[in-house]
Amino acid sequence: MPRRNFEDILQHHVRTDEDYNAMKIAFYNYLGHRNTFPQTSTDDFLSKALTLHKPALAFELIGNHAELLIHPNAKLMRSFLAVILETKDYSQLKAFFEVTKGRYMLQRPANLNRLVIEQAH
Numbered sequence: 754m755p756r757r758n759f760e761d762i763l764q765h766h767v768r769t770d771e772d773y774n775a776m777k778i779a780f781y782n783y784l785g786h787r788n789t790f791p792q793t794s795t796d797d798f799l800s801k802a803l804t805l806h807k808p809a810l811a812f813e814l815i816g817n818h819a820e821l822l823i824h825p826n827a828k829l830m831r832s833f834l835a836v837i838l839e840t841k842d843y844s845q846l847k848a849f850f851e852v853t854k855g856r857y858m859l860q861r862p863a864n865l866n867r868l869v870i871e872q873a874h
Contacts, residue, residue, distance in 0.1 A: 759783070760794060767801055773810045776801075780814075784821060795823045803836050809845060816852040818859055827860040834862040843872050 759780070767776050780798065783790075790798075795814075802811035811833075814823060830853075837845045850869045853861045 756790060756794060759790070760797065763798060763801055768805075770805065770807060770810060773802060773805060773807070777810075777814070781821075789822055792824060792826070795821075796825055796829050799823070799825055799829060800832065803832055806836070808833050808836050809848060812848060812852045815859070816856070818856065824858065825860070827862075830860055831862050834865060834868070838868070846872055 763776060767773055776798070780790075799811045799814060802808050814821060815825065815833075818824060833849060837849050846869060850865060853859055853865070
């Protein structure tokens with residue numbers, strides 16, 4: 754799937770969880786054939802989960818970011834945190850923490866550890 758097709762489908766046709774998960778499979782398939790995407794495209798793919806108000810859809814991608822050659826920018830990671838905090842769902846916050854912990858090449862939001870500890874009590 755050429756990058757242009759990927760971006761077109763992402764912008765115009767991904768509207769549900771099922772669409773996002775199908776796109777994720779296509780993304781894995783594309784990478785499996787030794788292809789890469791520019792970081793702007795992968796950031797757009799991750800932010801689509803935020804647009805759908807389902808940040809957890811992208812947790813698998815974030816958790817495997819190094820293997821998938823995805824390096825989300827710091828602003829995007831802060832956006833994930835902001836959307837998760839809006840839900841006031843501690844389980845989502847903890848899942849985001851778990852998926853980012855120990856990922857030394859990943860830019861985590863600066864206050865993530867503090868927020869997880871505060872929200873736990």
